[in-house]
Amino acid sequence: MRVSTGRHYWLAFALVAASPAVGQFNQQQGTAPARGPDAPKPTPTPQATTAPTPADNAPIVPEAEFDAALPPLSGDINAPLEPMPKGQPAAATPTTAQLPLVAADGSLPAAAPENPELAQPLQPLASFDSAPLQTAADIKDVDAPQIRYETVLKGLEELKLADEFKSLSALQEGKGKAANATQVAARGREDEGLAVRLMKSLGYYDGTAVSLIETVPAADATQPGSLRATVTATPGRLYTLSSVNIEAQPVTPPDLLTRNLPLKVGDPIEAARIQGAEANVSLVLPQQGYPFVKVGERDILLDDQSPKATGAYTLPVDTGPRSSFGQLTTSGDPVFDLTHLNVFPRFDGGDLYDSRKTDDLRDALVATGLFSSVAVEPQRTGRTNADGLEAVDLLVRQTKGPPRSLAGSAGYATGQGFKAEGSWTHRNLFPPEGALIGTVVAGTQEQGASGTFRRSNAGKRDKTFTAIASANHSNYDAFDAFTGTLSARWSYVSTPIWQKRFTYYYGGELVGTNESTYDFTQGAKVRRTYGIVALPGQVEWDTSDSLLNPTRGYRLRLNLSPEGAVSGAVRPYVRAMIEGTFYYPVSTSLVIAGRAKAGTIQGIARDDLAPSRRYYGGGGGSVRGYGYQRLGPFDPNGDPVGGRSLNEFALEARYRFGNFGIVPFIDAGNSYESSLPKGSDLKFGAGIGGRFYTNFGPMRIDVATPLNPRPGDGKVALYISIGQAF
The missing domain is CATH 3.10.20.310 (membrane protein fhac)
Structure with missing residues (x-):
């Protein structure tokens, strides 16, 4: 930027002349004294030796004569103007010289002749060229x-x-x-x-x-x-910190500020480092009981005169009072009352304030899907607890959102064909959080409908009660079944915003099903009706880092279901399944994942079991490369009949690059007629998969082939779904 340093001065001169000089000027109009270096020197005039006479100071016009020439003035400002004198000419001007203003009879003079050009009609606007002047900046298409x-x-x-x-x-x-x-x-x-x-x-x-x-x-x-x-x-010299000073009230613990402002003497005065350190103070103090902390404007005093370039750093911090959680309050358009709102917090009144728990409360409310907007804000109360901490209430600002939603999914798997599922949900038909869900399944080999009542956060956060009534038709190689189910379940499960180490569910089922099964005594397929009562339960321990796309940790799951079947006779039995998975990150882009699974059914013969309650192997969630439910014993027609035990193993190398991934894998497993699985007669499948990672989970496409196929097994199997295989 250029700054002009020149200055301009304007000088004003006032020339005052005495009357004789004025007279002399009037007598010599059109002449001016010579100027410049060649001008003749003025002849000096003798100075007056006598004082001025009184005549020299006499006025040009006597005062009495001046007053007499003035027209009479009226003191009334609303008085009409005096009439113009008739026959008096106007003052001479270049255009009106000697023209009378008013005729002798008092009439105005005749108007001048009209200019003919003024009488012409105006030119139409459409005839004008309204295109703006084109400049160089307006030229877009010209090179x-x-x-x-x-x-x-x-x-x-x-x-x-x-x-x-x-x-x-x-x-x-x-x-x-x-x-x-x-x-x-x-x-x-x-x-x-x-x-x-x-x-x-x-x-x-x-x-x-x-x-x-x-x-x-x-x-x-x-x-x-x-x-x-x-x-x-x-660059010049590098400036470093000569001192680090924090101006703030005393805090608890005493080193809370200095510990969380990671700056020390000798550090370079680097903008990103200093801003990050200050941001850390703003982040950590609300997690340690100071919800109203305000970090002020830093001051760095540079010293460029010393041999070493340094800067003295000072940061003002207003910590506000050390606080604890008080109670919840609410405003706005209420979705939940205070009774149900108090189900969500993961803190008790009197606990030291932690902004992470405040954020968690808001996330849990958002996850209900019932708000168009919701905010949780700490509010000062002025109440001091016995421990000296100020109680901070949390104000929940609620705004209702649409409670209804439609959802759908579709997929394809060899042996299962195409399957599409659609659902309608009213999430708050029975407040609070009593949802009604209607679901329809349409596929090449499965059709059905169900109605579900679900009470979320039922008395405890993330605890859910579910009741289901469903009717379903399944037509697979293993069986053809028409099934009706009534079930109820209590569950405590992980959610995307709070993945838990320990989860569980328990409940009961009433199942009525009519299924085709192969009767080995008759040597033919027959249809039988079964009545089943079951008490299923599950516990799981999960240390993985993600529900949908884990990259480290492990999971252990145990399922146990005491059941009784009625089909001509009452037969009690127990179904059990144990499964473990692990995830090991080799690098930031490569994860090795493994799975092992074993199941058993005790207390009943295989042929007395309803075919839909037996164990089958093969398919996208089992041993890939083999058809759905096609691992295990077969009847004489070549259709699978299932077994009372199962084992499965899988190993994947999940390599990710950006939003895409490649997953080579190998699977093994089988199902057995015996009640305990065997280590022999394993069937192996191998293949490669592609992944497209989205914000809700990976899209999965797997292609596999059986390594030791049996007669009738296909050469290639294809699986398309959402989420990792395990």
Whole structure:
């Protein structure tokens, strides 16, 4: 930027002349005294030796004569004007000289003849050329003349600022093209300031930068007349912290501020480091009982006179009172009353305030899907507890959202065919959080409908009561079944915002089913009706880092279901299944995942079991490469009949690059007629999968082939679904 240092002064002169001088001027109009170095020297006049006479001070016009010439004035401002004198000519002007203003009879003079041009009609607006004047800036499609230039950067590579400079550079943004050399020079000056700012961000406050625009020699130029813009940066000395001072009230513990402001004497005065340290104070103190902390404006006093360049750092911090949780209050359009709101907090009144628990409360409310907006804000109360902490109430601002939603999913798997599922949900038909869900399943081999009542956060956060009534038709190689089910279940499960280590469910089922089964005594397929009562339960221990896409940790799951079947006779039995998975990160992009599973049914013969309650192997969630439910014993027709035991193993290498991934895998397993699984006669499948990672989980496409196929097994199996295989 250029600043002009020139100044202009204006001088005003007032010339006052006595009356004789005025008279002399009037007598010699049109002459002026000679000026300049060649002008004749004025002849000195003798000074008056006598005092001025009274006549010299006499007025030009006597006062009495002046007053008599004035017209009489009226003191009434509303009085009418005096009539104009008749027959008096107006003052002489170049255009009206000697013309009477008013005729002798008092009439006005005749109007001047009308100009004929004024009587012509106006030109239509449409005939005007309304196109604006085109300037060089308005030319979009015309190829404007351009010059080429190259950019050279010096001095920032050592500071590792070259990449950041290039991403922000005006010269780089121009992509080596400009209208003229002046534009290139302007971009160079802009980049000078950029280089200085970048150096200051690392603590080089004496840094300077200059830009040079020069013509590239013809021998080096790729195009005649091209320019080279060189930006040279000189960092100068690095400034470091000579002291770190925090101006704040006493806190508990005493080192809370200094421990969470990770700055020390000798650290470079680096902008990102200092801003990050201050942000850490703003983040950590609300987690340690100070919800109203305010970090003030830092002050860094630089010392550039000492042999070592330093800066004294001072940070004012208003911590506010140390506080504990009080009670919940609410405002706005209420979705939940205070009774149900108090189900969500993971803290008790009197606990030390922690902003993470406040955020968790808000996330849990958002997860209900019943709010269009919800906020949780700490409010000062002025109440002091016995421990000296101020009680802070949490104000929940509620705004209702739409309670109804539609959802759908679709997939395909070899052996299962296409399957589509749609649902309608009213999440708060029976407040609070009493949902009604209607579901329809349509597929090539499965059709059905169900109605579900679900009470979420039933007396305890994340505890859910579910009741289901369903009717379903399944037509697979293993069985063809028409099934009706009534079930109820209590569950305590993980959610996307709060993944729990320990989860469980328990409940009861009443099942009525009519199924086709192969009767080995008759040597033919028959249909039988079964009545089943079951008390299923599950416990799980989960240390993984994600529900849908785990990359580390492990999971252990145990299912146990005492059951009784009625089909001509009452037969009690127990179904049990244990499963473990692990996830080991080899690197940030590669995860090794493994799974082992074993199941058993005790207390009943296989042929007395309803086919839908037996164990089957094969398919996308089992041993890939084999058809759905096609691992295990077969009847004489070549259809699977299932078994009373099962074992499965899987190993995957999940390699991810960006939002995509490749997963080679190998699976093994089988189902057995015996009540305990065997280690022999395992069937192996291998393949490769593709993953597309989204914000709600990975999309999975797996292609597999059986490694030791049996007669009738396909060569390739395809599986498409959402989520990892395990």
